[in-house]
Amino acid sequence: SAVISQKPSRDICQRGTSLTIQCQVDSQVTMMFWYRQQPGQSLTLIATANQGSEATYESGFVIDKFPISRPNLTFSTLTVSNMSPEDSSIYLCSASISGANVLTFGAGSRLTVL
Amino acid sequence: SQQGEEDPQALSIQEGENATMNCSYKTSINNLQWYRQNSGRGLVHLILIRSNEREKHSGRLRVTLDTSKKSSSLLITASRAADTASYFCATLNTDKLIFGTGTRLQVFP
Numbered sequence: 001s002a003v004i005s006q007k008p009s010r011d012i013c014q015r016g017t018s019l020t021i022q023c024q025v026d027s028q029v030t031m032m033f034w035y036r037q038q039p040g041q042s043l044t045l046i047a048t049a050n051q052g053s054e055a056t057y058e059s060g061f062v063i064d065k066f067p068i069s070r071p072n073l074t075f076s077t078l079t080v081s082n083m084s085p086e087d088s089s090i091y092l093c094s095a096s097i098s099g100a101n102v103l104t105f106g107a108g109s110r111l112t113v114l
Numbered sequence: 115s116q117q118g119e120e121d122p123q124a125l126s127i128q129e130g131e132n133a134t135m136n137c138s139y140k141t142s143i144n145n146l147q148w149y150r151q152n153s154g155r156g157l158v159h160l161i162l163i164r165s166n167e168r169e170k171h172s173g174r175l176r177v178t179l180d181t182s183k184k185s186s187s188l189l190i191t192a193s194r195a196a197d198t199a200s201y202f203c204a205t206l207n208t209d210k211l212i213f214g215t216g217t218r219l220q221v222f223p
């Protein structure tokens with residue numbers, strides 16, 4: 001079955017710094033999705049990343065804070081900029097590989113901001 | 115928020131017992147999906163039920179859907195300790211999956 005690799009798996013970051021999370025899919029996909037999961041909470045969609053166009057952000061998320069790249073059909077990055085402790089979360093990338101809008105997820109990147 | 119709600123928020127049972135969790139959603143749907151998440155890791159897709167289906171089975175999983183009540187339930191029969199996880203329902207909103215609040219299931223050996 002298709003695999004999505006995410007890195008880093010976890011990191012501890014200082015306030016005010018930025019971190020880029022990478023997501024690699026082992027097959028070509030049209031859309032990739034970035035979610036945030038705050039401690040003990042459900043998943044919230046940050047943005048949808050399409051190859052060749054600007055990412056589409058959900059309400060409450062802006063490009064300056066969460067810039068996304070999508071250089072090809074198998075790869076995407078999410079940057080968490082100017083981090084604060086409130087950004088401590090698990091960030092998950094996903095893609096619809098098997099169709100029917102069923103998502104396959106990466107293992108997540110657990111960020112702790114001090 | 116369009117996010118669905120699940121209940122209970124947490125459920126503790128003994129191995130061998132059945133676990134039922136419920137999901138309510140707010141918008142019209144094409145399908146409803148259930149996912150499992152172990153220990154804050156990535157989610158794994160369990161089962162999908164289409165809007166024109168009322169019940170679906172997969173192994174020890176049984177999902178029902180009532181579109182008139184905008185609700186779904188997930189039943190796990192003969193639970194095992196390995197079923198300990200968080201379970202989320204998800205509904206499709208245009209091209210985006212919106213996840214429910216989740217149920218944390220603890221199965222004691």
